[in-house]
Amino acid sequence: MTFTETIKASYSCRRDSGLLQYQQSEIWTEVTAACKREAEQRHNRKMSQNTRRISNDDGSRTRPMDSNLESSRTMSFSAPSAINMEHTVVKFDTEVEQFITNGSENRNSIDESATPHDWQSLSNLTESTEQSAPINFDMSNRAKLPRGIDKIRPHIELIDNVPLLVSLFTDCTPSATREMLHIMQDYKEVVCIMGSSENCDNAGTFMQADASIAVKPLYPQVCQKRTIYEKNKDCIGPIELSCMLNSVPCALSFKREDPLSLHRLIMESRHFVATIWNSVQYWLCCCVALSVLQTIAALFMLPGLMTTWQVLWFCCIVIPAISISLMAKPLDMDVMKKPQGKIQTVVNLNGAIFVIWCYGSKFLLTFVVVTASYIGTLSSHCNQMCIALPNCTCAFLFHPILLNDSMLTEGWDENKWTLHVSRLILCFITLLHFVVISTGFIHRDHLMFQKPAHSNLYWLATVFTLIAVQSVYTIIVLMVVRENEYDEKYVVPLWVIIFGALSSFGVLIISEMVKKQEINFVLSSVVRPLR
Incomplete structure (x- = not known):
């Protein structure tokens, strides 16, 4: 061998040795990455098996989860180990080539099986959600959301x-x-x-x-x-x-x-709407109660319970003032915890009956007390009149009939003492009952011992002002009527005054009982759909 051939052979050996070392370094890199992937897949497989098993009470028996988790397990892939640990020398021939070929095939199969829809968010899934990404917890009962x-x-x-x-x-x-x-x-x-x-x-x-x-x-x-x-x-x-x-x-x-703060704005808005609704409900209930009282008086053939000016006093001053003061209650922080219902346009018969029963129960004692006090006052004055005057009889216990000089006189004169006193007493009793009933409209979701009514200072000031004005008006009218010397001043029965004063406590008790039923009804109507 010549010197030139020797140099060429040496150069070729060095080149082949460098190429072999380069290939070996690439193979070692692939093998190391494959080992890491194998370890990660084993760890993930072990964790998924642990999460798919649920231990019993004694902790000794386990059962597998749903079959869809088993099917998702097959979607995971791992690279096979290319190192033969039984030999001291690592081989880098056909085994490595086979490993590289298998790894590329696995990656191709994964790329083909994984569609773009499998990795999108749940909000974009179509009719079936079984083709989503593999997960390690039970999602068999997840909702199927539409697309489009x-x-x-x-x-x-x-x-x-x-x-x-x-x-x-x-x-x-x-x-x-x-x-x-x-x-x-x-x-x-x-x-x-x-x-x-x-x-x-x-x-x-x-x-x-x-x-x-x-x-x-x-x-x-x-x-x-x-x-x-x-x-x-x-x-x-x-x-x-x-x-x-x-x-x-x-x-x-x-x-x-x-x-x-939007949360604060929403909370104040809900509170404002709730207070407006309470005020409107109270306004309507009181106006309807006045109409019912007048209707009851007409059915019993009684004189009008109130004059036109007294009705205007209640409808234009008393009821609006109390209703507006109900809106000034403090902000309720628990209003955000209340579930908001849907817009209801269909009238439910059961709900309508329940509403009529609730509001009717609150004003039922008012109807009884006012009517009984009116009849009792007229009956007492009719008996006193018939005792003092001859040829006088009381029809229906409260309707006087007089026969003087072949002239028949019946009924009560509008300008007489009896009707003035009776109507003033009824107005004061009605005002007291309306004030007591309004306490139940301040905190609709809490009883009085939980949240007292005096927390609304505007309502408290309004109520005291109205009672004071009504008292002053009553005293002034009685003093003016007493100056009439030609009118008989009959005594008002004491039981009427006591009955009217004590009846306010009964109205308060009934109002709280009805409020408790309303709270239970609202809670049951909210819990029932959740069940």
């Missing part, structure tokens, strides 16, 4: 109402969003929308929702010293005008940087 706005109504009618419970729809166009709001409103849901005031497409969405909140978004930050948008100091700019026009249907509009 046209699938929402059939899903609600045929499967369940999950789309109405939470807002899981994503990647929607403005028209699809408005259609979803329309669907939720068709199923009596109250919808609140929050959106950007600078997006003109949101104007229709704001108008569609029951409550809308416009937020002025932050502009994108860029790497320059110049501001994104320069506000015109002289007049309103086009962007500001567009924001104002887009937020016209919104109940609230604010900026992102404004220190505003």
Whole structure:
């Protein structure tokens, strides 16, 4: 061998040796990665087996979970070990080539089996959720959510109402969003929308929702010293005008940087609506009670319980003043814990009967006491009149009939002492009962011993003022009527005054009992659908 051939052979051996070392380093890298993957897969498999087994009370017997977890287990893959630990020398020939081939085949099979839909969020799943990503806990009872706005109504009618419970729809166009709001409103849901005031497409969405909140978004930050948008100091700019026009249907509009708590606003809004509803209920109940009292007097053929001015006093001053003062109660922090119902347009017969029974029970004792006091006062004065005057009889115990000089006189004169005194007493008793009943409308969800009524200071001041004004008016009218010398002053029965004063405590007890029934009814109506 010549010197040149020797150098060529040496160079070839070095090149082959370097190539072999390079291949060996690559193989070792693949083997090390395969070992790590194998260890990770074994660890994950062991953890999944532990989570799929549920221990019994004695801790000695276990049972496997659902079959879908077993099927998801097959989706996991692992690289086989390429190192033969029985030999002291590691082989890097056919075994390594076979391992690399198998690894590439496994990766290809995984890429083919894993579709893009398997790794998307749960909000984008279609009719079946069994093809989602493998998980290590039981999800066999998860809801099947529809995809597409046209699938929402059939899903609600045929499967369940999950789309109405939470807002899981994503990647929607403005028209699809408005259609979803329309669907939720068709199923009596109250919808609140929050959106950007600078997006003109949101104007229709704001108008569609029951409550809308416009937020002025932050502009994108860029790497320059110049501001994104320069506000015109002289007049309103086009962007500001567009924001104002887009937020016209919104109940609230604010900026992102404004220190505003939506939770606090919602809590105060619910409290305000609840107090308004209580005030309206009390207003209507008292007005209906006055009408019922007048109707009862007409049915028993009694003179009018109150004059026109007394009815106006109650309808225009007493009842509105107490109703407005009911709205000034302190903020209830527990209002956010109360479940909000849907919009009910269909009258339920059982619910209507329960409402009539509750409010009728609160005013039932008022009807009895006022009517009995009126009849008792007229009957006592009729008997006193017939004792003092000849040819006098009492028809129906309270209707006087006089026969003087072949002239028949019956009934009570409107300007006489009897009707003045009787109506003043009835007005004072009615006012006391209305005040006592109003205590049950301050805290509708709590009894009086839990939350006392005097926490509402405006109501307390209003009540004392009305009672004082009514007392002064009664005293003044009695003093004026007593100056009439030609009118007989009959004595008012003592039992009428005592009965009217003590009846207020009975009204309070009945009102609290009815309130307790209302609270139990509301709680049962909320718990029943959850069961």
